[in-house]
Amino acid sequence: MELLSGGEMIARALEDEGVEYLFGYPGGAVLHIYDALFKTSKVPHVLVRHEQAATHAADGYARATGKPGVVLVTSGPGATNAITGIATAYMDSIPMVVLSGQVASHLIGEDAFQETDMVGISRPIVKHSFMIRRAEDIPATIKKAFHIATSGRPGPVVIDIPKDCTRPDEKFEYHYPDAVKLRSYSPAQRGHTGQIRKAAKLLLGAKRPIIYSGGGVIMGESSELLTALARKLNYPVTNTLMGLGAYPATDRQFLGMLGMHGFYEANMAMHHSDVILAVGARFDDRVTNTVGKFCPGAKIIHIDIDPTSISKTVAADIPIVGPVQSVLQDLMEIIDNLQEKEPQLPDATALGRWWQQIEEWRGKHGLWTGRRYGESDRIMPQQVIESLYRTTKGDAYVTSDVGQHQMFAAQYYKFDKPRRWINSGGLGTMGFGLPAAMGVKLAFPDMEVACVTGEGSIQMNIQELSTCTQYNTPIKIINLRNNYLGMVKQWQDMQYEGRYAMSTYEDSLPDFVKLVEAYGHVGMLVTKLEDLDRCMDEAFAMKDKLVFLDIFIDPMEHVYPMHVAPNGAMKDMWLSKNERT
Amino acid sequence: MRRIISILLENEPGALSRVIGLFSQRGYNIETLNVAPTEDETLSRLTLTTTGDDKTMEQITKQLNKLVDVVKLVDLTEGAHIERDMMLIKVRASGQMRDEIKRTTDIFRGQIVDVGPNTYTIQLTGTGEKLDSFVAAMAEADILEVVRSGVAGIARGEKVLRL
Numbered sequence: 001m002e003l004l005s006g007g008e009m010i011a012r013a014l015e016d017e018g019v020e021y022l023f024g025y026p027g028g029a030v031l032h033i034y035d036a037l038f039k040t041s042k043v044p045h046v047l048v049r050h051e052q053a054a055t056h057a058a059d060g061y062a063r064a065t066g067k068p069g070v071v072l073v074t075s076g077p078g079a080t081n082a083i084t085g086i087a088t089a090y091m092d093s094i095p096m097v098v099l100s101g102q103v104a105s106h107l108i109g110e111d112a113f114q115e116t117d118m119v120g121i122s123r124p125i126v127k128h129s130f131m132i133r134r135a136e137d138i139p140a141t142i143k144k145a146f147h148i149a150t151s152g153r154p155g156p157v158v159i160d161i162p163k164d165c166t167r168p169d170e171k172f173e174y175h176y177p178d179a180v181k182l183r184s185y186s187p188a189q190r191g192h193t194g195q196i197r198k199a200a201k202l203l204l205g206a207k208r209p210i211i212y213s214g215g216g217v218i219m220g221e222s223s224e225l226l227t228a229l230a231r232k233l234n235y236p237v238t239n240t241l242m243g244l245g246a247y248p249a250t251d252r253q254f255l256g257m258l259g260m261h262g263f264y265e266a267n268m269a270m271h272h273s274d275v276i277l278a279v280g281a282r283f284d285d286r287v288t289n290t291v292g293k294f295c296p297g298a299k300i301i302h303i304d305i306d307p308t309s310i311s312k313t314v315a316a317d318i319p320i321v322g323p324v325q326s327v328l329q330d331l332m333e334i335i336d337n338l339q340e341k342e343p344q345l346p347d348a349t350a351l352g353r354w355w356q357q358i359e360e361w362r363g364k365h366g367l368w369t370g371r372r373y374g375e376s377d378r379i380m381p382q383q384v385i386e387s388l389y390r391t392t393k394g395d396a397y398v399t400s401d402v403g404q405h406q407m408f409a410a411q412y413y414k415f416d417k418p419r420r421w422i423n424s425g426g427l428g429t430m431g432f433g434l435p436a437a438m439g440v441k442l443a444f445p446d447m448e449v450a451c452v453t454g455e456g457s458i459q460m461n462i463q464e465l466s467t468c469t470q471y472n473t474p475i476k477i478i479n480l481r482n483n484y485l486g487m488v489k490q491w492q493d494m495q496y497e498g499r500y501a502m503s504t505y506e507d508s509l510p511d512f513v514k515l516v517e518a519y520g521h522v523g524m525l526v527t528k529l530e531d532l533d534r535c536m537d538e539a540f541a542m543k544d545k546l547v548f549l550d551i552f553i554d555p556m557e558h559v560y561p562m563h564v565a566p567n568g569a570m571k572d573m574w575l576s577k578n579e580r581t
Numbered sequence: 582m583r584r585i586i587s588i589l590l591e592n593e594p595g596a597l598s599r600v601i602g603l604f605s606q607r608g609y610n611i612e613t614l615n616v617a618p619t620e621d622e623t624l625s626r627l628t629l630t631t632t633g634d635d636k637t638m639e640q641i642t643k644q645l646n647k648l649v650d651v652v653k654l655v656d657l658t659e660g661a662h663i664e665r666d667m668m669l670i671k672v673r674a675s676g677q678m679r680d681e682i683k684r685t686t687d688i689f690r691g692q693i694v695d696v697g698p699n700t701y702t703i704q705l706t707g708t709g710e711k712l713d714s715f716v717a718a719m720a721e722a723d724i725l726e727v728v729r730s731g732v733a734g735i736a737r738g739e740k741v742l743r744l
């Protein structure tokens with residue numbers, strides 16, 4: 001067996017784990033590790049400009065590929081800078097392994113230089129964490145961390161590593177385990193057959209069914225199965241913000257996103273349904289509106305791998321704990337068998353009537369593309385997303401930041417494939433978009449990667465323009481420039497009589513074109529509608545350049561529909577500034 | 582409703598803080614908490630009592646089970662069980678109160694485990710309720726200190742919580 005130091009074991013274990021990229025930033029506590037990486041490792045390291053961006057880049061990489069993102073940061077400020085990104089990954093169940101340096105074992109607890117209790121600080125926002133106590137435990141711990149991060153409901157795992165455990169002069173026998181067994185951790189592998197049978201019966205007996213699917217379908221690699229099930233039954237499908245792409249958005253059976261800014265027809269169909277099949281979705285408050293008024297006539301089947309997601313906010317009538325993939329397979333089989341015996345199910349007349357009703361809703365409102373545009377001579381944000389969709393033929397990876405631009409992207413870019421839409425849903429982290437796009441572009445250098453952002457969000461991690469220069473990640477940044485913290489302004493318009501408390505920047509915004517040029521990229525200013533499509537095309541034609549499109553949009557536009565809150569139901573929506581359901 | 586939850590926990594540094602953190606983070610209450618090693622040195626046994634409606638209790642047990650360091654868990658209140666809380670209580674005991682306190686202690690089957698010129702320290706074991714009534718019965722006396730172990734619990738009969 002080989003003799004390796006702690007630092008070398010880390011470098012080797014990452015290789016043995018098949019890690020493609022390591023996102024990180026060096027500092028005192030991790031210098032032994034960095035030296036080992038420098039000398040021996042085949043895993044490329046991406047030097048970000050801020051540790052938060054390392055976590056977001058790893059996160060973007062993970063969302064796009066389905067593989068875990070890997071991060072290396074130093075102790076103290078390095079570790080605390082990583083916290084927002086860890087929390088972002090945690091809320092959206094993204095597999096990630098974060099290696100953080102720690103002060104030497106004998107200094108722990110002494111308020112030593114750059115000491116923070118990383119295991120303590122990160123505890124509420126990790127799936128699990130480890131503190132290395134003996135260097136020889138490093139390989140097995142890394143194996144466990146990857147196993148926990150990627151199995152069951154995925155999530156971030158932190159490994160805190162005291163500096164002395166990585167010293168170059170102490171060598172150990174290196175062996176990377178093939179598998180791990182944890183007596184206290186065994187995520188469900190199959191759903192309960194009895195429950196699945198009940199679910200199949202309920203589903204086939206439905207008169208007004210709807211499939212409500214979420215991020216779990218994407219994480220569980222089950223988009224095809226879900227699509228097959230929906231098509232087989234001819235049932236309508238709605239996706240959460242995290243589930244977009246799990247069902248092809250251009251398909252007739254797709255009703256669009258549901259929830260606070262969901263499509264009219266999706267929210268109406270949910271509210272009036274009699275059976276809801278919830279798959280890998282967690283009944284978030286941005287979806288349900290007032291829980292007590294949630295879908296009063298519906299029986300709920302809930303498939304989720306994490307029992308805590310079930311009946312947490314809305315009680316499930318038929319809970320099924322298990323991975324979407326195997327549960328959907330079992331469900332399909334049972335449905336096939338039932339239909340053999342009772343080919344008249346589901347009731348075609350009832351379903352026909354249901355679709356008729358849905359088409360009526362769809363025809364009545366939809367998102368009214370084109371209707372409001374006439375009201376303004378400015379570029380409307382929706383038009384920008386449509387232009388992006390057209391130029392990229394609907395086939396780009398689109399990351400976003402947080403705000404109105406995020407909702408417009410979610411509503412107007414029709415994602416037909418899973419893992420193409422990459423955004424922070426649960427935590428809603430401004431500053432996510434640019435570093436995430438970097439991670440995606442590194443994973444798929446030949447694909448188009450666009451980051452839809454706002455002038456507020458982009459400034460939260462703008463320093464990463466420099467990382468993009470260093471690693472040549474020619475992404476396209478679409479800045480929906482409304483000169484406001486637009487989403488905040490929208491709420492202030494609607495609930496605070498237009499008092500824009502600290503949601504404007506006055507005249508302090510930088511000249512973004514010059515700014516990106518200073519980093520060696522291309523900037524384009526777009527202020528007129530007639531230039532929009534041409535500029536979009538030109539930007540994407542520059543294959544090997546990062547292009548920043550600073551697009552001036554109508555600052556007064558709001559995102560609609562929007563749930564009426566507080567005390568509203570799924571069906572209660574603002575449809576425009578002066579229309580309500 | 583009050584529940585007694587018994588947990589086998591990995592005897593790892595930080596494991597306990599995950600359990601306690603979960604309660605504060607999610608706004609659940611812990612009324613009592615008792616932790617100690619078991620015959621298996623890799624495991625600690627933890628008993629906690631908490632209150633909440635059925636929905637909250639369901640979430641608490643699910644969330645606890647989800648912690649990687651939680652090996653096994655049982656809600657003892659779902660079946661027949663024994664619960665014991667141990668109390669050490671130090672009271673001012675002088676003059677005629679000395680006899681009075683001794684009598685009450687006997688009635689509760691407590692033991693006086695330390696005698697000072699002006700104090701008694703009494704040890705009493707039982708359910709939480711019994712200890713509460715003892716404290717109430719001592720209302721006349723001058724209570725100097727109360728220490729309780731928190732509830733420790735175990736299922737009756739054949740039912741066991743082990744690997």
Ligand SMILES: Cc1cc2nc3c(=O)[nH]c(=O)nc-3n(C[C@H](O)[C@H](O)[C@H](O)COP(=O)(O)OP(=O)(O)OC[C@H]3O[C@@H](n4cnc5c(N)ncnc54)[C@H](O)[C@@H]3O)c2cc1C
Pocket residue numbers: 091092093152153154213214215216217219220221239240241242243257258259260261262279280281282283284286287303304305306309322323324325402403406407424425426427428429487
């Ligand atoms: C400004 C803003 C506005 C928003 N507006 C909306 C909105 O209008 N509509 C909306 O939907 N969201 C909206 N969100 C997002 C919202 O906050 C939530 O993040 C989102 O609704 C959660 O999506 P989800 O239910 O798909 O769950 P996710 O967070 O994606 O969770 C996935 C679920 O699937 C389970 N799972 C994971 N893997 C598997 C597997 N293999 N098998 C089975 N189960 C699995 C997990 O346990 C979990 O319960 C908004 C966010 C922001 C920032």
Ligand SMILES: Cc1ncc(C[n+]2csc(CCOP(=O)(O)OP(=O)(O)O)c2C)c(N)n1
Pocket residue numbers: 401402403404405406428429430431453454455456457458480482484485486487488
């Ligand atoms: C880190 C962080 N801070 C604050 C918020 C609250 N917030 C949500 S949207 C928003 C405004 C975003 O402005 P911008 O990026 O310009 O996007 P717009 O809404 O204008 O499209 C703010 C401040 C947040 N989500 N994240």
Ligand SMILES: [Mg+2]
Pocket residue numbers: 403454455456480481482483484485486
């Ligand atoms: Mg803005």
